[in-house]
Amino acid sequence: MDIVVLCKFVPDLVEDLEIDASTHLLDRNFLRLMPNELDDHALEEALLLKERHGGTVTVVTVDAGDVDEALYTAAAKGADRVVKIVGEGLDQGLSSQRLAALFAQAAGEWPHDLILTGTQAVDDLDGFAGALVAARLGMPYVGYVTKVASENGAVVARKEYPGGLNADIEIVGQAVLGIQSAEKPPRYVVTSKVMAAMKSVTIEEFEAGDAQADLELPITGMAVPQSAAHAEMIVGSVTEVAEKLAKLLRERGLVA
Amino acid sequence: MIERINFWGLHGAWHTLAVVVTYAALPLCALVLLVRLYLRIRLWWQVGRPEPRWDHINMRVQRLLKYAIAQVKVWRQAYPGLMHFGLAWGFFVFFLGTALATIDADIVKFLRGPLYLGYKLLLDVFTVIFLVGFVLAGYRRFVQRPERLTLTSPFALALGLIFLIVFTGLATESLRLASVALQPELQPGWRPALGWITPAGWLLAQLWLALGLTVPALTQIHLATWLVHAGLVAIFLVTLPTSALVHVITSPLNVFFSQLDRPDGRLAPAFQRDGLAGVATLRDFTWKQLMDADACTECGRCQDVCPAHASGQPLSPKKVILGIKNALTTCRAVLRGRNGNGQGEWPPFTGAVVEDAAAWACTTCRACVAECPVLIEHVDAIVDLRRCLLAQQRADGQLTTSLSNLRRYGNSFGKSDKQRAKWTTGLDFKLKDIRKQPAKLLWFVGDYASYSPALTEITQATARVFQRAGLDVGLLYDAERNAGNDLRRVGEEGLFELLGQKNLAALEKCQFEQIVTTDPHSYNTLKNEYAWNGQSVPVYHYAETLDQALRGGQLSPLRKLDTVATYHDPCYLGRYNGVYDAPRRVLAALGCRLVEMPRHRDRALCCGAGGGRIWMEEKNVKERPSENRVREAAQLAGVQVFVVACPKDLTMFRDAVKTAGLEGRLVVRDLIELVDEATRPLEPAPAVNAGAGAP
Ligand code: SF4
Ligand code: SF4
Numbered sequence: 001m002d003i004v005v006l007c008k009f010v011p012d013l014v015e016d017l018e019i020d021a022s023t024h025l026l027d028r029n030f031l032r033l034m035p036n037e038l039d040d041h042a043l044e045e046a047l048l049l050k051e052r053h054g055g056t057v058t059v060v061t062v063d064a065g066d067v068d069e070a071l072y073t074a075a076a077k078g079a080d081r082v083v084k085i086v087g088e089g090l091d092q093g094l095s096s097q098r099l100a101a102l103f104a105q106a107a108g109e110w111p112h113d114l115i116l117t118g119t120q121a122v123d124d125l126d127g128f129a130g131a132l133v134a135a136r137l138g139m140p141y142v143g144y145v146t147k148v149a150s151e152n153g154a155v156v157a158r159k160e161y162p163g164g165l166n167a168d169i170e171i172v173g174q175a176v177l178g179i180q181s182a183e184k185p186p187r188y189v190v191t192s193k194v195m196a197a198m199k200s201v202t203i204e205e206f207e208a209g210d211a212q213a214d215l216e217l218p219i220t221g222m223a224v225p226q227s228a229a230h231a232e233m234i235v236g237s238v239t240e241v242a243e244k245l246a247k248l249l250r251e252r253g254l255v256a
Numbered sequence: 257m258i259e260r261i262n263f264w265g266l267h268g269a270w271h272t273l274a275v276v277v278t279y280a281a282l283p284l285c286a287l288v289l290l291v292r293l294y295l296r297i298r299l300w301w302q303v304g305r306p307e308p309r310w311d312h313i314n315m316r317v318q319r320l321l322k323y324a325i326a327q328v329k330v331w332r333q334a335y336p337g338l339m340h341f342g343l344a345w346g347f348f349v350f351f352l353g354t355a356l357a358t359i360d361a362d363i364v365k366f367l368r369g370p371l372y373l374g375y376k377l378l379l380d381v382f383t384v385i386f387l388v389g390f391v392l393a394g395y396r397r398f399v400q401r402p403e404r405l406t407l408t409s410p411f412a413l414a415l416g417l418i419f420l421i422v423f424t425g426l427a428t429e430s431l432r433l434a435s436v437a438l439q440p441e442l443q444p445g446w447r448p449a450l451g452w453i454t455p456a457g458w459l460l461a462q463l464w465l466a467l468g469l470t471v472p473a474l475t476q477i478h479l480a481t482w483l484v485h486a487g488l489v490a491i492f493l494v495t496l497p498t499s500a501l502v503h504v505i506t507s508p509l510n511v512f513f514s515q516l517d518r519p520d521g522r523l524a525p526a527f528q529r530d531g532l533a534g535v536a537t538l539r540d541f542t543w544k545q546l547m548d549a550d551a552c553t554e555c556g557r558c559q560d561v562c563p564a565h566a567s568g569q570p571l572s573p574k575k576v577i578l579g580i581k582n583a584l585t586t587c588r589a590v591l592r593g594r595n596g597n598g599q600g601e602w603p604p605f606t607g608a609v610v611e612d613a614a615a616w617a618c619t620t621c622r623a624c625v626a627e628c629p630v631l632i633e634h635v636d637a638i639v640d641l642r643r644c645l646l647a648q649q650r651a652d653g654q655l656t657t658s659l660s661n662l663r664r665y666g667n668s669f670g671k672s673d674k675q676r677a678k679w680t681t682g683l684d685f686k687l688k689d690i691r692k693q694p695a696k697l698l699w700f701v702g703d704y705a706s707y708s709p710a711l712t713e714i715t716q717a718t719a720r721v722f723q724r725a726g727l728d729v730g731l732l733y734d735a736e737r738n739a740g741n742d743l744r745r746v747g748e749e750g751l752f753e754l755l756g757q758k759n760l761a762a763l764e765k766c767q768f769e770q771i772v773t774t775d776p777h778s779y780n781t782l783k784n785e786y787a788w789n790g791q792s793v794p795v796y797h798y799a800e801t802l803d804q805a806l807r808g809g810q811l812s813p814l815r816k817l818d819t820v821a822t823y824h825d826p827c828y829l830g831r832y833n834g835v836y837d838a839p840r841r842v843l844a845a846l847g848c849r850l851v852e853m854p855r856h857r858d859r860a861l862c863c864g865a866g867g868g869r870i871w872m873e874e875k876n877v878k879e880r881p882s883e884n885r886v887r888e889a890a891q892l893a894g895v896q897v898f899v900v901a902c903p904k905d906l907t908m909f910r911d912a913v914k915t916a917g918l919e920g921r922l923v924v925r926d927l928i929e930l931v932d933e934a935t936r937p938l939e940p941a942p943a944v945n946a947g948a949g950a951p
Contacts, residue, residue, distance in 0.1 A: 014665070014672045032672075034664065187649045188656035191663065191750030192526075192533060 001055035001150060002111035003046040005079070006103045006133065007039040009064040010122045024219040025093055035070045038118025044182035045148055046116050047078050053150050056080040058110040060206070062102055065091045068203060069194070076189045076197040081110065087208030096124050097215055100132030106206045108137065112174065114155065119143045119178030127178060134176035142169055143178035259368030260375075262361045264432055265475045266482075277486050285493040292497040293505065297550065299584055302591065304543030305527065309513040316512050319631070324508035329629040336555065339396065342389020347418060347504075349382040350425065373453045380454045383426050387456075390419050404556025404574070411554070414500040417492055424485035430460035431478035437461060438471050503553045507630040510551030513544055514631040520622070521784035521832040524636060526643050526749035534643025534747060537602035538583045541637070548632045549580035558624035558634060563862040568878030569617035573624035573634040579609040580637070606644045615641040616652070619881070620745045620867030621827040626858045642747035655746065658871035663751055666737035666758065668871060669707040673734040676701075679712045680731070683719055690730030694767030697722075697729045697801070700782060702775035703738050704903035710910075711903050717932040718774060718798060724935055725811035727801070729772075735762035739773075741781035741828070746868035756786060764789075771795045776828035776902045777866070783833065797829055799901050802931055803838040806845045813934040816847030820894045821930075823850060824885065824909070825860035826902040839901050839927055846934045848899075851892045853885075861885050863908040870904055882912035890918050901927045 011017060011026060012034040018027040046057045058081040059074040061067050071082040085106050094102070107115050115137075120127040127143055134141035146166075147158040155171040160180055234244050249255045266274045322328055327344065331337040356375065360367040367375055393415055401407060433450060436442050451458045464474060496502055518524070526533045527540060535541055558573040559565050565572050583605055593600040606615070615638055624634045645651060651659075661670035680687055688695045699722070705715045722729045737759050740752040773779040776797055783795035796804075805811040821843060829835045836857045843850050855861050864881035874880070886909055889898050898913070900906050909924040 012672075014670065015674070185653045185656070188646075188651065188659055189649070190533065190647050190748060191754055192528070193531070193647070193750075195750055196531060 001049055001053050001113045001155075002058075003049060003055065004058045004060060004107045004110050004112040004115045005039070005043045005046045005074075006107065006115060006117035006130075007043065007059055007061040007070070007074070008036050008099060008118075008121060008129070009033040009061070009067060009070075010036045013122060019222065024222050028091070028093060033065050033067075036118050036121040038120055038179060038181075040118075040186045041182040042116040042118050042177075042179040043074055043077065043079070044184065044186040045145075045179050046114075047187070048183060049114075049148060049150065050078065055113070056111060058083060058112070060085065060103065060106050060110070062094065062099065062208075063087070063090050064094075071203050072197040072201060073189060073194050075201040076193040077187055081204060082201065083110065083204045083206055085206045085208050090208065095216055096128040096132060098212075100129050100136060101212060102208055103129070103133045104136035105209055107133065109206065114148070114171075114174065115139070115176040116148075116179055117176070119145065119180045130176050130178035137174075137176070139173075140171065140175045141178065142171070142175065144180045145177045146180050147183050148177060148179075258372060259365070260357065260360055260372050265435070265478050270479055274482070277483070282486065282490060282493070285490045289493045289496050292494075293502075296497050297506075297547075299587065299591075300543040300546045300550070303539050303584065303587060304541050304546040305539070307524075307542035307544050308517070309515075309544055312516045315516055316514075319514060319516075320508060320512050323511045323629070323631060327629065329627070329631075332627065332629075333557070335392065335396070336557075339389050339392035342385045342387075343393060343418065344389075344504075346382045346386025346389060346422065349379065350386075350422065353379045373449065377453050380429075380456050383422060383456050386422050390415070390422075402556070402560075404560045406554040406556070411500045417488065417495075417499075418501070421485065421488045421492060424481050424488060426456060426460060428478060428481045428485055429454065429457040431464060431474050431481060433457050433461040434464040434469065435471050435474040435478065437465060438474070500554070503551060503630070506547065506551040507553060510547055510630050510632065513547065515633060519784045520625075521780040521828070523639055523744060523785070526747075527640070532644065533647045533749060534645075535606055535637070535640040536644045536648075537605050538580070538587055539602055540605075540644075541580065541640070545633070545637055545640075546580065546584055548637070549577050549584055551630050552577045552581060552632060553630060554578065555629065557627040557629065558632070561623040561627045561859070561861075563619055563621060563623065563864055563881035563884075564617040566879070566884065567864070567881050568876060569613070570611060571614040571617040573618075573638075576610050576614070576634060576637060576641075577632055579605075583609050606641045607648075607650065610641060612645055612650050613875075615645055616655075616872060617869075618642075618867055619827075619862045619864055619869045621862030622831045623827075623859070623862065626831050639745055639747060642745075643749060644747070646747040651746070652873050654873045655868065655871050658868075659743075659746070659748055659751065662738055662743060662748075662755070666755060667703045667707060668738060669703060671707055673737075676706045676736055677731060677733045679706060679715050680719070682712065682716050685723060687719060688728075688730035689733050690766045690768060691732065691735060691762070693730060695728045695730030696769050697727055698763070698766060698768040698771045699729045699731055700736065700739065700771055700773045700778055701731065702773060702778045702903065704907070705774040706736070708903065708907065710907060714903070714906070714926050714928060715774065717926075718928045721802070721811070721928060721932050721935060725802075725805040727805065727810070730766070730768065732759075732762055732766070737762075739775075739778035739781045741777040741785070742866070742868040742871070744781065744785065745866075746871070752781075756781075760786065760788070769794070772798055772801045774798055774903060776826040776833075777904070780828040780832050797833075797835060797838075797901070799829070799839040799842060799927055800835060802927070803841050803845075806842060811931075811935055813846050814937065815934055817930060817934050819846075819848045819897050819930070821848045821850055821897040821899045822853050822889050822892055822895045823856070823899045823901075823927075824853075824863070824889075824905060825857055826900070826905055827860070827862050827866050829901060830860055831858050839899075842927060842931065843899065846930055848897075848930065851895050853888050853892065855888065861888070863902075863905050863912075865904040865908045870908075880912060880915070882908040883916040885909070886912045886916050886918055886922060886924075890916075890921050896923060897930075898922050898924045899927055899930065900924060 012032040015030065015032045018030050020027040043059060050057050057079045059071060059079045060083045061071060063084045063086045067084055071084060075082050083106065085102050115133065117130045119130060130143060131141045142157045142159055144160045145157045146160050149156045157169050157171060157177055159167050159169055161167065234241050263271055263274045327340065330340045356367065397405065397407065397412060433454065529540060554574065556574050562571065562573055590600045590602055618638045620635050622635055658668045662668050665671060666673055690698050701715065705711050737755045739759065740755045744752040771782055771793060773782060773795065779795060779797045823839060823843060825836060840850060861884065862881055863885060886898060889895060898909060900909060906924060906926050913919055913922055913924055
């Protein structure tokens with residue numbers, strides 16, 4: 001099974017974050033980047049699949065700054081190829097839209113039965129990136145995956161739902177999976193192996209084309225959320241609560 | 257004149273037989289011994305990696321005299337010390353006696369007159385000493401049966417064999433004495449002296465006389481006993497290489513080749529084979545580490561003092577060493593290969609012979625090394641195992657999280673380097689930034705003292721005391737990284753080197769004369785393991801710096817603390833670097849009365865945090881070493897304060913006092929807190945409450 005793992009870099013939250021007043025974006029001068037934690041889980045899951053079923057693992061990231069060490073670390077962990085997408089302005093911060101466009105362009109260049117990525121990131125809590133990549137590539141997407149198994153040629157992804165529910169979803173053909181957590185904590189590879197990878201591994205470069213976002217929303221202003229009216233607590237027996245709720249929804253025109 | 261008679265009482269054919277036994281059979285047995293021994297010990301260099309151990313020959317000879325002949329470490333424990341002294345020296349003196357007899361018989365006759373009598377007396381006295389040792393050993397092995405001993409038959413057989421050799425020797429002598437007693441014409445002038453010159457033999461001779469044996473009967477029995485004696489010696493020689501007694505040869509060798517090329521606090525660099533670090537199979541050990549295994553006497557002292565073992569972890573340093581020994585015994589098949597051509601596959605050692613959890617349980621406290629009578633180097637072997645385990649990704653999750661933090665942030669707390677010196681904001685003066693201003697002392701604060709919120713006040717107190725003593729101190733601020741002592745000891749050699757390079761790069765740009773550390777772990781690695789580009793930089797622990805300041809008068813106690821305290825020696829300050837007296841002198845200067853715990857100085861029990869244990873999960877612990885330790889202190893009448901000199905200790909023991917339910921009985925305080933308290937200029941209120949109550 002050939003797997004492409006998409007990794008992005010996110011602001012490290014141990015540092016104080018500053019907002020640039022003119023762009024309304026994070027001030028990148030004070031930013032320290034780190035690999036997205038859930039992408040690390042995606043890589044781990046990919047490596048586990050490779051160990052079980054063979055194939056290759058290709059790690060793709062965007063050259064957002066100091067990314068080489070993370071790529072060498074991925075190679076030392078067992079990735080077969082490490083790729084960085086290079087181009088103008090990639091270190092200025094990317095929206096999920098733009099990121100997905102770049103990833104979709106690059107991912108197709110390497111063998112992939114599956115594309116794995118972290119299901120969320122600190123700067124993408126809604127978890128758009130993976131789904132957007134899937135949409136661009138015309139593949140199905142499953143997010144919040146905690147386990148990927150391959151049995152008799154069929155890939156089954158276990159998706160976690162709120163409330164302790166799980167679903168095993170069988171996947172036909174290629175797909176993008178958003179990994180919530182790998183089956184095992186991401187492995188730690190000793191520094192000497194990373195150093196050795198720095199000497200022996202070549203990072204492949206992929207020129208970013210004019211991958212445009214479908215939709216970029218400009219930020220026009222920022223404000224601290226104001227607390228408005230307080231929540232109204234609906235009390236009573238189950239039937240009473242249900243009745244009040246239904247009435248309320250009808251009043252607000254949310255249900256017919 | 258009385259003299260030694262060769263082959264006393266043997267005539268004719270018997271004499272010939274005796275000559276054949278002595279000059280042909282026994283030398284042949286000795287030859288068998290040498291060949292068998294060679295076949296065993298050549299495995300050391302056939303299997304093991306090379307390691308130079310031929311330096312400092314004169315110091316090696318000194319060690320041989322001290323540890324193999326005088327056996328000073330055996331004496332660290334009175335009962336086994338006396339027991340072993342009796343057996344070892346008894347046997348050693350008989351060996352010498354036999355050698356002298358051979359010289360007397362075949363080279364030059366000198367055992368006559370008073371010299372001969374002195375010779376006899378010495379042998380007889382040591383027979384008694386040997387018998388005392390034998391009784392002690394028998395009692396220990398069959399009655400006391402301590403857990404640490406290997407209570408298997410080879411040891412009992414070996415003990416029985418040497419006893420029989422000595423006993424038949426004594427019997428031979430006594431039979432001769434009895435026979436002499438019945439023949440008044442023999443040795444008339446010396447007769448009265450025989451009783452007190454060979455008291456043991458004389459006593460036994462009285463038994464034969466009482467039994468009414470005649471001269472011919474005595475001569476016959478003497479002959480038979482002598483033959484049995486010679487036969488036993490033959491068995492001893494032939495079986496020695498595989499017997500429990502082989503340590504009479506391997507242990508002195510091990511002492512001779514013990515580590516001299518580096519300080520105790522410096523580990524050997526990690527070995528790599530096919531890109532994998534550390535010891536994966538037996539052949540990744542050095543020849544000396546294999547010799548260690550064959551030198552082990554299985555006395556179990558190391559296991560007895562091991563904090564990991566005592567806390568119920570699956571680690572016994574003795575078992576690690578014996579694991580190597582067993583693997584060495586069974587490795588011949590590998591050397592021959594399955595089909596006789598070339599070497600076969602080496603079976604895994606790490607994770608197979610020694611289980612993963614055992615290797616990870618070690619706190620690298622070095623108590624085992626300090627206790628081992630034959631200078632076996634357990635810690636180096638265990639770190640070699642960990643290097644392999646870590647490279648094979650067989651470490652627990654909590655440890656790898658800390659390691660990831662260390663790699664990314666240079667500290668195990670996973671905090672920003674910009675926050676490293678945040679604790680200084682609470683000071684009412686500014687500490688020099690040594691990167692911008694030269695200072696006499698570079699204070700290497702370390703991760704725990706810098707980042708742990710529980711230690712902020714103590715680190716601030718340290719700064720105030722330094723200032724009060726007028727010390728010219730500067731900090732590296734955000735440029736400091738974890739010094740790497742524990743990183744190295746969990747087996748992360750590469751990261752140890754990387755962080756070391758970062759620290760050295762930062763230090764190189766600064767001007768200072770000395771380094772002072774808060775953490776004994778940083779102290780050890782900065783002092784012993786950093787390369788410093790070949791220059792020597794003096795490194796001190798703050799206990800030493802304070803001791804100097806107090807003795808030099810730069811710092812004076814303004815009040816006597818009047819506290820009864822006990823002091824816990826941190827492993828990396830005490831056992832690793834021999835700093836025992838400085839902290840004790842500081843306590844004395846403050847007016848504290850020190851009561852020692854039974855285990856103090858180089859016998860101190862580890863708090864359980866060292867060797868990276870503080871970063872690992874604690875699983876299946878019976879009693880934490882730290883709890884065991886505070887209970888030990890709580891036994892001391894009158895002691896209220898448990899003084900430590902290591903930030904990790906403070907964390908460990910404060911927890912332990914709570915979990916052991918000793919709050920109110922003991923207070924854990926850092927040495928610096930006491931110094932601060934005694935030297936702080938008087939504030940109007942509140943009154944200083946010596947010793948009682950945490951700050
Ligand atoms: S160093 Fe300490 S913990 Fe490790 S084996 Fe030796 S005695 Fe046990
Ligand atoms: S390693 Fe040393 S202390 Fe431990 S059992 Fe062997 S000889 Fe005794």
